[in-house]
Amino acid sequence: MKIISWNVNGIRAVMQKNFLEFVENEKPDILCVQETKAHPDQVDEMLKDYEHYWNAAEKKGYAGTAVFTKKKPLSVAYDMGIKEHGKEGRVIALEFEDFILVNVYTPNSQRGLTRLKYREKWDEDFLKYLKKLEKNKPVIVCGDFNVAHKEIDLANPKSNAKNAGFTPEERAGFDKLVENDFVDSFREFNKEPKQYTWWSYMFNARKKNIGWRIDYFLVSKNFMKRVKKTEILDKVMGSDHCPVKLTLN
Secondary structure (H helix, E strand, C coil), rough: EEEEEECCCCCCHHHHHHHHHHHEEEEEEEEECCCCCCHHHHHHCCCCCCCCEEEECCCCCCCCEEECCCCCCCCECCCCCCHHHCCCCCEEEECCCCHHHHEECCCCCHHHHHHHHHHHHHHHHHHHHHHHHHCCCEHHHEEEEECCCHHEEECHHHCCCCCCCCHHHHHHHHHHHHCCCCEEHHHHHHHHHCCCCCEEECCCCHHHCCCCCCCEEEEHHHHHHHEEEEECCCCCCCEECCCCCEEEE
């Protein structure tokens, strides 16, 4: 089984690029996208072989997630059941026979860290939510977590120590996921530096590979034996992020 996660930075924009060709070539069983910036009625008909599940933000043209799956889930849930976190379309959970798949687009702490306090609350509540799901079945959680976990996960750790995405608070939030037995599956297979999933559009950053690894597949520790590999598809263009792919045995 092949699962792909991709922050598309606007699904209507990426549809004008290589999105459909990419899906046709990769043929994922499940595709999780973040930052759709659209409601389903704003998007042309596509991916007819897949079941579609959308969680759009109340605010138009902002945030949002969607999952396209060839395998029909046993059940689907949206958001975390917490009112304060329920307006931006950031979480979709699909239950399958062997596991629960969660697609997440974690809030950004914003320039000047204006949203850091909210982000800390989000991280705390999201971990509780995942642990609650895990009582039923192993969990795979994928998406844009908006944090580079370790210094190896971004090109310029020193100069970004106080910037959104690499603050001690955000990194501590990710530490807690790992401490609670969610495995950063990519790092199980690849310990190399300079492996990134997001690049700024400025300063020719992608060409120079001045990037950040902020898109992940985290897997319940007791389910890792089922994971064959996790890869970063950094040759795929169309967004400021590239897709990440998880293959299950």
